[in-house]
Amino acid sequence: MNQAFKLAMIEAGVTAQSLADQIGVDPKTAAKWVTPGRIPQTRHRTQVAALVNRNVEDLWPDVLKRRDPTWLREWIEHERETRLLRWFEPNLVPGLLQTEAYARAILEWGGLMPADEVEQRTESRIERQAILSGPRPPQFFAMLDEAALRRNVGGHAVMAEQSRHLAQLAERPHIHIQVVPLSVGGHIGLAGGFILTKGPFGAAGHLDNLVRADVASKQDDIDTLEAAWEALRAVALPTQQTLALIKEVGATWQT
Numbered sequence: 001m002n003q004a005f006k007l008a009m010i011e012a013g014v015t016a017q018s019l020a021d022q023i024g025v026d027p028k029t030a031a032k033w034v035t036p037g038r039i040p041q042t043r044h045r046t047q048v049a050a051l052v053n054r055n056v057e058d059l060w061p062d063v064l065k066r067r068d069p070t071w072l073r074e075w076i077e078h079e080r081e082t083r084l085l086r087w088f089e090p091n092l093v094p095g096l097l098q099t100e101a102y103a104r105a106i107l108e109w110g111g112l113m114p115a116d117e118v119e120q121r122t123e124s125r126i127e128r129q130a131i132l133s134g135p136r137p138p139q140f141f142a143m144l145d146e147a148a149l150r151r152n153v154g155g156h157a158v159m160a161e162q163s164r165h166l167a168q169l170a171e172r173p174h175i176h177i178q179v180v181p182l183s184v185g186g187h188i189g190l191a192g193g194f195i196l197t198k199g200p201f202g203a204a205g206h207l208d209n210l211v212r213a214d215v216a217s218k219q220d221d222i223d224t225l226e227a228a229w230e231a232l233r234a235v236a237l238p239t240q241q242t243l244a245l246i247k248e249v250g251a252t253w254q255t
Contacts, residue, residue, distance in 0.1 A: 005059045006034050008052035023047055026200040029081065041077040041201070075195075075213045078204045079131060082197035086229055088143045089193040091151065093162060096129050097142055097169055097177070102162045105154030132175065138199075140175045143229075143236055145189060146182045149249040156253050163250025170243045178236035179245055189232045194225050 009015070016031040023030065023044050032038040033048070039060045040048045049056045079085065079096075087094040093102060104122045107113060113121065132140060149166075152159060170177045180187060195206040205216035205225045216222065237245060 002034050002036055002038075002059070004054070005052070008054045008059060009034075012052040014051060019048060019051060022051060029200050038080075039077070041074055075204075075206050075215055076128060078197045078199070078201065078206070078215070079128060081201055082131075082138045082199040084141075084196075084198040085138045086141045086143075086196040087193075088189050088195075088229065088232055089148060090145045090189050091193070092148050092153070093144060093166065094142045094193075095125055096132060096140070097166060098125065099158070099162050099165050100126050101158045102153055105158055132169075132172075137174050141178075142176070143178045143180060143189075143232055145180050146245070146249075149179065149246060156255070160250060160253040163246055163253055166246050167243060167250065170239065170246065176239055177242055177246070178233070178239060179242045180232060180236045181245070184235045187232065187235060188228050191228075194228065196222070196225055196229060 009019075016033075017027050019033075020027040020030040023040075025044065033040055039045065045056050045060070049059055052059070085096075087096065092098075092106065095103070098106075100122060103125045104118060107118045107121050131137060149163070153162070166177065169175050180189060193208060197204050197206075202217075203222045205222055207214040207216065216225065236242070
Protein backbone atom coordinates (compact mmCIF):
# COMPACT_ATOMS: atom_id res chain seq x y z
CA MET A 1 0.00 0.00 0.00
CA ASN A 2 1.11 3.57 -0.71
CA GLN A 3 1.25 4.59 2.96
CA ALA A 4 2.11 8.21 2.16
CA PHE A 5 -1.03 8.63 0.05
CA LYS A 6 -3.22 6.69 2.52
CA LEU A 7 -2.03 8.88 5.42
CA ALA A 8 -2.51 12.06 3.39
CA MET A 9 -6.10 11.01 2.63
CA ILE A 10 -6.82 10.38 6.30
CA GLU A 11 -5.32 13.70 7.40
CA ALA A 12 -7.22 15.57 4.69
CA GLY A 13 -10.46 13.79 5.58
CA VAL A 14 -11.10 12.51 2.06
CA THR A 15 -12.11 9.09 0.73
CA ALA A 16 -11.77 7.41 -2.63
CA GLN A 17 -15.40 8.30 -3.29
CA SER A 18 -14.97 11.99 -2.46
CA LEU A 19 -11.76 12.19 -4.52
CA ALA A 20 -13.53 10.54 -7.44
CA ASP A 21 -16.42 12.99 -7.20
CA GLN A 22 -14.12 16.02 -7.17
CA ILE A 23 -11.73 14.77 -9.88
CA GLY A 24 -14.40 13.27 -12.12
CA VAL A 25 -13.18 9.66 -12.26
CA ASP A 26 -14.64 6.29 -11.34
CA PRO A 27 -14.43 5.55 -7.56
CA LYS A 28 -12.73 2.23 -8.35
CA THR A 29 -9.98 4.13 -10.16
CA ALA A 30 -9.47 6.47 -7.21
CA ALA A 31 -9.36 3.53 -4.80
CA LYS A 32 -6.46 2.03 -6.75
CA TRP A 33 -4.26 5.07 -6.07
CA VAL A 34 -3.28 3.65 -2.68
CA THR A 35 -1.77 0.62 -4.44
CA PRO A 36 1.98 0.86 -5.13
CA GLY A 37 2.64 1.65 -8.78
CA ARG A 38 -0.88 2.95 -9.44
CA ILE A 39 -0.60 6.65 -10.14
CA PRO A 40 -3.28 9.14 -11.25
CA GLN A 41 -3.14 10.17 -14.88
CA THR A 42 -1.02 13.20 -15.62
CA ARG A 43 -3.99 15.52 -16.02
CA HIS A 44 -5.33 14.49 -12.56
CA ARG A 45 -2.13 14.13 -10.54
CA THR A 46 -1.62 17.74 -9.44
CA GLN A 47 -5.29 18.14 -8.56
CA VAL A 48 -5.29 14.96 -6.44
CA ALA A 49 -2.13 16.05 -4.61
CA ALA A 50 -3.68 19.46 -3.87
CA LEU A 51 -6.82 17.86 -2.45
CA VAL A 52 -4.75 15.91 0.09
CA ASN A 53 -2.37 18.83 0.77
CA ARG A 54 0.79 17.14 -0.52
CA ASN A 55 3.28 17.56 -3.36
CA VAL A 56 3.16 15.08 -6.25
CA GLU A 57 6.73 13.92 -5.63
CA ASP A 58 5.92 13.17 -1.96
CA LEU A 59 3.03 10.91 -2.90
CA TRP A 60 4.46 9.25 -6.01
CA PRO A 61 8.26 9.60 -6.01
CA ASP A 62 8.55 7.02 -8.79
CA VAL A 63 7.12 9.59 -11.19
CA LEU A 64 10.52 11.27 -11.22
CA LYS A 65 12.37 7.97 -11.69
CA ARG A 66 10.47 6.66 -14.67
CA ARG A 67 12.45 5.75 -17.76
CA ASP A 68 9.72 6.70 -20.20
CA PRO A 69 9.75 10.28 -21.56
CA THR A 70 7.53 12.80 -19.79
CA TRP A 71 5.37 13.43 -22.87
CA LEU A 72 4.45 9.72 -23.05
CA ARG A 73 3.35 9.26 -19.45
CA GLU A 74 -0.26 10.35 -19.90
CA TRP A 75 -0.72 7.76 -22.61
CA ILE A 76 0.91 5.01 -20.55
CA GLU A 77 -1.71 5.61 -17.86
CA HIS A 78 -4.41 5.03 -20.48
CA GLU A 79 -2.71 1.75 -21.45
CA ARG A 80 -2.61 0.58 -17.84
CA GLU A 81 -6.31 1.17 -17.26
CA THR A 82 -7.71 0.00 -20.59
CA ARG A 83 -9.90 -3.07 -21.02
CA LEU A 84 -9.85 -2.87 -24.83
CA LEU A 85 -6.74 -1.90 -26.78
CA ARG A 86 -6.58 -1.56 -30.57
CA TRP A 87 -3.31 -0.68 -32.29
CA PHE A 88 -2.48 -0.22 -35.99
CA GLU A 89 1.02 0.24 -37.39
CA PRO A 90 1.82 0.67 -41.10
CA ASN A 91 5.60 0.36 -40.93
CA LEU A 92 6.66 -1.40 -37.72
CA VAL A 93 5.54 -4.06 -35.27
CA PRO A 94 3.36 -2.43 -32.55
CA GLY A 95 5.43 -1.51 -29.49
CA LEU A 96 3.68 -3.89 -27.09
CA LEU A 97 4.56 -6.80 -29.39
CA GLN A 98 8.21 -5.91 -29.99
CA THR A 99 11.16 -7.94 -28.77
CA GLU A 100 13.87 -6.15 -26.84
CA ALA A 101 16.33 -6.39 -29.74
CA TYR A 102 13.78 -5.07 -32.25
CA ALA A 103 12.83 -2.16 -29.99
CA ARG A 104 16.48 -1.27 -29.39
CA ALA A 105 17.23 -1.33 -33.13
CA ILE A 106 14.43 1.18 -33.78
CA LEU A 107 15.53 3.54 -31.02
CA GLU A 108 19.09 3.51 -32.35
CA TRP A 109 18.03 4.75 -35.78
CA GLY A 110 19.52 8.05 -36.82
CA GLY A 111 21.76 8.30 -33.77
CA LEU A 112 19.32 10.81 -32.23
CA MET A 113 19.63 9.37 -28.71
CA PRO A 114 22.71 8.72 -26.58
CA ALA A 115 23.32 5.07 -25.74
CA ASP A 116 22.09 5.36 -22.14
CA GLU A 117 18.78 6.89 -23.27
CA VAL A 118 18.34 4.14 -25.86
CA GLU A 119 18.68 1.57 -23.08
CA GLN A 120 16.28 3.43 -20.77
CA ARG A 121 13.66 3.78 -23.49
CA THR A 122 14.07 0.14 -24.49
CA GLU A 123 13.55 -0.99 -20.90
CA SER A 124 10.51 1.26 -20.60
CA ARG A 125 8.96 -0.19 -23.74
CA ILE A 126 9.47 -3.76 -22.56
CA GLU A 127 8.08 -2.92 -19.09
CA ARG A 128 4.90 -1.57 -20.70
CA GLN A 129 4.27 -5.02 -22.16
CA ALA A 130 3.48 -6.30 -18.66
CA ILE A 131 -0.15 -5.27 -19.15
CA LEU A 132 -0.54 -8.16 -21.60
CA SER A 133 0.47 -10.81 -19.07
CA GLY A 134 -1.18 -9.57 -15.87
CA PRO A 135 -4.06 -11.27 -14.08
CA ARG A 136 -6.65 -9.28 -16.06
CA PRO A 137 -5.05 -8.34 -19.37
CA PRO A 138 -6.98 -6.22 -21.84
CA GLN A 139 -8.35 -7.61 -25.06
CA PHE A 140 -5.63 -6.56 -27.47
CA PHE A 141 -6.32 -6.24 -31.19
CA ALA A 142 -3.19 -5.44 -33.22
CA MET A 143 -3.09 -4.76 -36.95
CA LEU A 144 -0.02 -4.10 -39.02
CA ASP A 145 0.80 -3.77 -42.67
CA GLU A 146 2.58 -6.74 -44.23
CA ALA A 147 5.49 -4.39 -44.98
CA ALA A 148 6.27 -4.36 -41.24
CA LEU A 149 6.89 -8.11 -41.35
CA ARG A 150 9.22 -7.78 -44.33
CA ARG A 151 11.18 -4.65 -43.36
CA ASN A 152 14.65 -5.52 -42.09
CA VAL A 153 14.95 -3.98 -38.64
CA GLY A 154 18.21 -4.87 -36.91
CA GLY A 155 19.22 -7.75 -39.19
CA HIS A 156 18.02 -11.25 -40.01
CA ALA A 157 18.53 -12.64 -36.50
CA VAL A 158 16.47 -9.84 -34.94
CA MET A 159 13.67 -10.29 -37.49
CA ALA A 160 13.66 -14.07 -37.07
CA GLU A 161 13.27 -13.65 -33.32
CA GLN A 162 10.58 -10.99 -33.78
CA SER A 163 8.62 -13.26 -36.12
CA ARG A 164 8.72 -16.14 -33.64
CA HIS A 165 7.64 -13.78 -30.87
CA LEU A 166 4.64 -12.57 -32.88
CA ALA A 167 3.60 -16.13 -33.66
CA GLN A 168 3.77 -17.06 -29.97
CA LEU A 169 1.79 -14.01 -28.89
CA ALA A 170 -0.87 -14.73 -31.51
CA GLU A 171 -1.62 -18.00 -29.70
CA ARG A 172 -2.75 -16.19 -26.56
CA PRO A 173 -6.54 -15.98 -26.28
CA HIS A 174 -6.64 -12.24 -25.50
CA ILE A 175 -4.20 -11.16 -28.26
CA HIS A 176 -5.60 -10.92 -31.78
CA ILE A 177 -3.16 -10.06 -34.59
CA GLN A 178 -4.16 -9.26 -38.17
CA VAL A 179 -2.07 -8.23 -41.15
CA VAL A 180 -3.16 -5.98 -44.02
CA PRO A 181 -1.60 -7.77 -47.02
CA LEU A 182 0.47 -5.94 -49.61
CA SER A 183 -2.02 -7.12 -52.25
CA VAL A 184 -4.52 -4.59 -50.88
CA GLY A 185 -2.43 -1.75 -52.28
CA GLY A 186 -3.17 1.69 -50.85
CA HIS A 187 -5.30 1.98 -47.72
CA ILE A 188 -6.26 4.52 -45.03
CA GLY A 189 -3.70 3.16 -42.59
CA LEU A 190 -0.81 4.39 -44.71
CA ALA A 191 -1.64 7.87 -43.39
CA GLY A 192 -0.11 6.82 -40.06
CA GLY A 193 -0.33 4.50 -37.10
CA PHE A 194 -2.76 5.01 -34.22
CA ILE A 195 -3.98 3.39 -31.02
CA LEU A 196 -7.42 3.28 -29.40
CA THR A 197 -8.17 2.44 -25.78
CA LYS A 198 -11.40 2.00 -23.89
CA GLY A 199 -11.64 1.64 -20.12
CA PRO A 200 -13.00 3.24 -16.93
CA PHE A 201 -11.74 6.63 -18.11
CA GLY A 202 -13.66 6.36 -21.39
CA ALA A 203 -12.18 6.22 -24.87
CA ALA A 204 -8.89 7.74 -25.95
CA GLY A 205 -6.71 7.75 -29.04
CA HIS A 206 -2.99 8.07 -29.60
CA LEU A 207 -1.07 9.45 -32.57
CA ASP A 208 2.71 9.21 -32.42
CA ASN A 209 5.53 11.15 -34.01
CA LEU A 210 9.23 11.83 -33.47
CA VAL A 211 8.63 14.64 -30.98
CA ARG A 212 5.66 13.79 -28.78
CA ALA A 213 2.57 11.66 -28.24
CA ASP A 214 -0.70 13.26 -29.29
CA VAL A 215 -3.49 11.98 -27.05
CA ALA A 216 -6.93 12.42 -28.58
CA SER A 217 -10.02 12.52 -26.38
CA LYS A 218 -12.56 14.55 -28.42
CA GLN A 219 -15.40 12.40 -29.66
CA ASP A 220 -15.00 13.56 -33.26
CA ASP A 221 -11.36 12.44 -33.22
CA ILE A 222 -12.25 9.10 -31.65
CA ASP A 223 -14.98 8.59 -34.26
CA THR A 224 -12.48 9.24 -37.06
CA LEU A 225 -10.02 6.72 -35.66
CA GLU A 226 -12.81 4.18 -35.08
CA ALA A 227 -13.88 4.54 -38.73
CA ALA A 228 -10.28 4.10 -39.89
CA TRP A 229 -9.96 0.97 -37.75
CA GLU A 230 -13.09 -0.57 -39.28
CA ALA A 231 -11.89 0.25 -42.80
CA LEU A 232 -8.61 -1.51 -42.08
CA ARG A 233 -10.28 -4.50 -40.48
CA ALA A 234 -12.36 -4.93 -43.62
CA VAL A 235 -9.24 -5.57 -45.73
CA ALA A 236 -7.03 -7.33 -43.15
CA LEU A 237 -6.42 -11.07 -43.20
CA PRO A 238 -8.27 -13.15 -40.58
CA THR A 239 -6.19 -14.14 -37.55
CA GLN A 240 -5.41 -17.69 -38.71
CA GLN A 241 -4.31 -16.55 -42.16
CA THR A 242 -2.28 -13.84 -40.47
CA LEU A 243 -0.53 -16.41 -38.29
CA ALA A 244 0.31 -18.48 -41.36
CA LEU A 245 1.75 -15.39 -43.08
CA ILE A 246 3.82 -14.46 -40.01
CA LYS A 247 5.34 -17.95 -40.00
CA GLU A 248 5.90 -17.88 -43.75
CA VAL A 249 7.70 -14.53 -43.65
CA GLY A 250 9.54 -15.56 -40.49
CA ALA A 251 11.03 -18.52 -42.34
CA THR A 252 12.61 -16.14 -44.85
CA TRP A 253 14.50 -14.43 -42.02
CA GLN A 254 16.07 -17.73 -40.96
CA THR A 255 18.37 -17.77 -43.99
